[in-house]
Amino acid sequence: MKEFIERTLVIIKPDGVKRNLSGEIISRFEKTGLKIVGLKMIWIDKDFAKKHYPESLIPVLTEKTFLDYDSMNVKVNEPREKVGKGAYEDLIRYISEGPVIAMVLEGVHAVEIVRKLVGTTSPHKSPPGTIRGDFTHLSMGYATYRKIGGRNLIHASGTKEEAKKEISLWFKESELHSYKGVHDEHIL
Ligand code: DAT
Numbered sequence: 302m303k304e305f306i307e308r309t310l311v312i313i314k315p316d317g318v319k320r321n322l323s324g325e326i327i328s329r330f331e332k333t334g335l336k337i338v339g340l341k342m343i344w345i346d347k348d349f350a351k352k353h354y355p356e357s358l359i360p361v362l363t364e365k366t367f368l369d370y371d372s373m374n375v376k377v378n379e380p381r382e383k384v385g386k387g388a389y390e391d392l393i394r395y396i397s398e399g400p401v402i403a404m405v406l407e408g409v410h411a412v413e414i415v416r417k418l419v420g421t422t423s424p425h426k427s428p429p430g431t432i433r434g435d436f437t438h439l440s441m442g443y444a445t446y447r448k449i450g451g452r453n454l455i456h457a458s459g460t461k462e463e464a465k466k467e468i469s470l471w472f473k474e475s476e477l478h479s480y481k482g483v484h485d486e487h488i489l
């Protein structure tokens with residue numbers, strides 16, 4: 302059943318590392334039976350950050366900011382594009398402000414399972430039991446308003462295609478390992 306096995310990229314962002322949440326976060330993934338096949342600590346610069354988060358993300362950030370602004374009753378005079386560009390610059394500064402832990406997890410439906418455990422982008426909407434819901438509480442609107450970056454602890458690939466691209470950006474083939482885990486006996 303090897304054709305159903307997926308790999309996905311997870312990054313514990315600088316706030317997760319600084320808050321000593323790395324072990325807790327990794328253990329949530331391990332407990333589901335997903336297998337760690339690559340893991341390292343790395344301090345990325347802004348150029349690398351822009352490869353991971355390309356400028357094409359700006360319209361998404363703009364959308365998410367204004368959805369939160371509506372619910373927060375925040376009215377801004379700046380043009381939408383300027384707000385979105387600002388949120389993007391904050392994000393690049395935030396993801397490169399300290400070391401991160403990058404890992405590749407493998408398993409059946411790995412991409413979807415990891416996203417389920419991570420929760421929604423804006424932690425204030427992320428359900429209890431999710432990593433973002435349990436360990437932080439800000440909103441993307443608040444983050445953009447305060448210009449601090451969307452500190453939501455963790456990154457996880459959104460789709461299988463995104464996972465493929467992101468894994469090849471962050472990991473060399475030689476840094477990824479294939480081995481038999483105990484869960485394989487029950488699942489494969
Ligand atoms: P996700 O990380 O849930 O896949 P995304 O890909 O839409 O979300 O955005 C990438 C990151 O950008 C997200 O983890 C945090 C940040 N971000 C998203 N929307 C934002 C916003 N409106 N203001 C500030 N940061 C934002």
Ligand code: MG
Nearest residue numbers: 456457458459
């Ligand atoms: Mg994303």
